[in-house]
Structure formats: structure tokens, C-alpha cells
Amino acid sequence: MRQIIPSRASVLVLAGAAVACAIALVLGLSLVQVVQASGVALGIGVAWVAADLWLTLRAWRQAPLRTQRALPDALALGVPRVLQLTLVNDGPQAWALTLFDEVDPRLSFEGLPQQVQVPAGKRIELRYTVTPHQRGLVHLGATQLRLRSRGGSFELLRTLGTGQRLHVYPNFAAVSRYAWLAGDRRLAQIGIKTYPQRGMGTDFKQLAEYKQGDPIRHIDWKATLRYGKPIVREFQDERDQCVMFLLDCGRRMRADEGVASADGSHFDQALNALMLLSYVALKEGDEVGAITFGHAAGQQRRFAPRKGTATLNALMARLYDIEPSATHSDYLLAAQDLLRAQHKRALVIVITNFRDEDAAELTPALKLLRTRHLVLVASLRERVLRELGEQPIVDEQRALEVAGAHLFSQSRSDAFRRVTGHDALSVDVEPDALAVALVNRYHAVKRSRLL
Numbered sequence: 001m002r003q004i005i006p007s008r009a010s011v012l013v014l015a016g017a018a019v020a021c022a023i024a025l026v027l028g029l030s031l032v033q034v035v036q037a038s039g040v041a042l043g044i045g046v047a048w049v050a051a052d053l054w055l056t057l058r059a060w061r062q063a064p065l066r067t068q069r070a071l072p073d074a075l076a077l078g079v080p081r082v083l084q085l086t087l088v089n090d091g092p093q094a095w096a097l098t099l100f101d102e103v104d105p106r107l108s109f110e111g112l113p114q115q116v117q118v119p120a121g122k123r124i125e126l127r128y129t130v131t132p133h134q135r136g137l138v139h140l141g142a143t144q145l146r147l148r149s150r151g152g153s154f155e156l157l158r159t160l161g162t163g164q165r166l167h168v169y170p171n172f173a174a175v176s177r178y179a180w181l182a183g184d185r186r187l188a189q190i191g192i193k194t195y196p197q198r199g200m201g202t203d204f205k206q207l208a209e210y211k212q213g214d215p216i217r218h219i220d221w222k223a224t225l226r227y228g229k230p231i232v233r234e235f236q237d238e239r240d241q242c243v244m245f246l247l248d249c250g251r252r253m254r255a256d257e258g259v260a261s262a263d264g265s266h267f268d269q270a271l272n273a274l275m276l277l278s279y280v281a282l283k284e285g286d287e288v289g290a291i292t293f294g295h296a297a298g299q300q301r302r303f304a305p306r307k308g309t310a311t312l313n314a315l316m317a318r319l320y321d322i323e324p325s326a327t328h329s330d331y332l333l334a335a336q337d338l339l340r341a342q343h344k345r346a347l348v349i350v351i352t353n354f355r356d357e358d359a360a361e362l363t364p365a366l367k368l369l370r371t372r373h374l375v376l377v378a379s380l381r382e383r384v385l386r387e388l389g390e391q392p393i394v395d396e397q398r399a400l401e402v403a404g405a406h407l408f409s410q411s412r413s414d415a416f417r418r419v420t421g422h423d424a425l426s427v428d429v430e431p432d433a434l435a436v437a438l439v440n441r442y443h444a445v446k447r448s449r450l451l
Helices: 008-026 031-062 173-184 221-227 266-283 311-319 331-341 356-369 383-390 396-420 431-448
Strands: 004-006 066-070 081-088 095-103 107-110 114-118 123-132 136-148 154-160 164-169 203-209 231-236 242-248 287-293 302-306 347-352 374-380 427-429
Touching: 008 031, 031 154, 081 095, 095 123, 114 123, 221 231, 242 266, 242 302, 242 331, 266 287, 266 311, 266 347, 266 374, 266 431, 287 311, 287 331, 302 311, 331 347, 331 356, 347 356, 347 431, 356 374, 356 396, 374 396, 374 431, 427 431
Parallel strands: 242 287, 242 347, 347 374, 374 427
Antiparallel strands: 004 154, 066 081, 081 123, 095 114, 095 136, 107 123, 136 154, 136 164, 203 231, 287 302
């Protein structure tokens, strides 16, 4: 890579000199006179450039610029984030430059390159915005500078700093919004149903003063005699239960590959739903674990069930960079794998993209899982089917597309009902509705004490 390039001013001067020589020849000056004048001008120019180069390199060696990056702990998929870069000039001379930060190709950016002036003995802060479009590990490379020389005759190319890595996690907006709405008791705004919990569970929670409508059978007579007023026992939903995710990472989960969406891919939204339900279950005092299937050999991820506030971060650290592969998913093998790993009865949530041709393989897998666990099948219905079915019929081709979409959807729905056995817990929804549907099903399980 060239470290020194001519400046725009130098190119313009050379072009102007060439034009001047041509005009001089046209006006009748002899070739010898033009060559002599050009030689003198060239000698002066070379001396100027040499002096400019020496002074610039000397100033840079004495006090080179330094860069400092201020990066967040992590990025969220599809969420713009402002990054800060500080340029520090410890020398006695100012620098005029153009700056570009090496950004990972999986990040789109705004605000680069930037032209700045760094005063002597000062530091300046630059900001630009990046937006991740893929989960996983991204890299920010070195900072590239094009420094204007002291005399402006050339530009000096320099690379500062070292590369840094950032993790791109699934979008935490759903979890944040759920936590805020739950605190304000407005969960209905995002479609999550709420139910009165007073006296609904079987685990003892606390003693409380009797209120009209409380069941008489919940009165604690010893506490009533002690306090001289009616005291009832309050109960809560059972805790210390287990929620296990069986996440399909096979070719079916790549159904929307190449289709741009502001909400991310089908698989991204499946991870968002997994994360939200994990947060809800952990908040309820249950354990959460996960097993993936449908990968190429050796790429399976496992997360043993655990409780606690740190579990969600650990789970996401385990799954954040996973992507669906082109491998066929073996449902029966996945069910056998889960039974070997999870002996305690659990709510097993199978997240997949069901097709009617999968019925022969999924049916025995569900039958095996249900011998020990409560099973919920969550299937992602592809958005494109609805979009095809809703398009206006303006010609024969559109009519065939609409009819084909409805026929495929009906066939798929019929097969799904046969496989799940009309199970009220199982869901078949579009990806953007999966998170809310899973939370509602989880609440229904807890309320009905099915575990």
C-alpha cells in the first residue's frame, strides 16, 4: 500500500502547468524556451515537495496522533448504536486529515469518512453510527488516516490503533419492554394476557389480611387467633419447574434466507421469542435450559437448566451467534437426545418450521417426548404465504399464486393439527407473533398446573 499520495492541489498545479506549456507553444514560443521554463518550475516544485515531505515526516515522528475507542459491551441486532472515537494530538502542530474507521461488513454505518482538524495539544471526539445486521462476533479494524502535509503538496497515509471485537446479540427490546410493561401492569398492550394470581397456585407465598372474596378454606385459624382478625394464606404458582427449549437449527429455519426484514430473519425472531420466555420463566422462579438440533456434526449447543438472574445472560452467550444450517433436522434423534439429558419432567418447547412432509418424522418424536414431558410445538408460519394469499388478483398468474398459497397453507395447517393431536398448547404463528404466543402458553401451563 502506498504511504504517500499526491494531494488534489498538487494534481491541479501539475495540470495547470501542462496547460500553460501547451498555451505557450500555441502562442509561438519555442520548444526550447518552454522546456527551460518547465525545468526551472519543476526544480522549484521538487525542492518544495522534498522540504514539505521532510517537515511532515519529522513532525509525525516527534508526536504522532493517537486514537482511543469507546465501545459498548455489546450490540443488539438491528439497533443503531453510536460509537465514539477520540483523536489525541500531543504535538505542537495541528493536523488536517480525513478519517475512516475499518467497520465490519456485517455492520452498516453512517458518519464515515470524516474530515477534521486536530489542534495542537488537543483532543477531539468523533462519533459515527453502526447498525448490526447479523448476530455473532464482529470486528472493528484499525483507524485509517489521510494526513495533509505541512505545505499541502501530498497526503500521508497512516494506520492507528488495533482491531477490536464486539458481540452482536439478539435484540433485547422485547425483554426490556416486557419488564417495563409488567411493572406498569400494561402487558395487554403487547398481547400478553394476565390473570389474577391470588390463591391460584399451590405453593405457599405469604399470610395476608382477609379480603372479601378470599376462599374461606384458605383462612389460617392459628394466625387469626394470634392477630385477632381474619388472616388467610396466599399461594403462588409452583416454582422450581423446568422449561427446556428444543431449537431447530436445520434447513427449515432458513426459509426466508435472502428476504430483507426490519425485524430480522425467522431464526432471529425465534431467538427473540426464546429469550423473552426465558426471562419470564426465570422471573417466575423456574429453570431454563436449551438444546439445539439440525446442525452439521459437532455444532450442537447445549445449555443445562439453571435458575437465577445471571442465567439469561449465560444462555444468550451460548446461543447468540448460532445460525441455521443447510442440514436436515432429525426430530426423533433430537427427542432421544433430550430424554437422555433431561430426566426431570419439564415443559419442552420445540421451535421449528413445520411442513406437512415432516409429519412422519415429527409424530414419533412428539410421542416419545410426551412419555415423560409436557410438550409444546411452536411452528413458524412463513410470512410470504400470507403475503401471496393477500395480493390482489389482477391476472391469471396472480390467481394461480393466490390459490397455490391458500392450498399450501391449508395442507400445512391440517398436517399440523394431525401431528399435534389438536393440542391446545401448540402454536402455529408468524415469527413476529411467536414471543407473545409462547408467553401466553407458558402462563396457561402455570395457571392450569399441568406440570
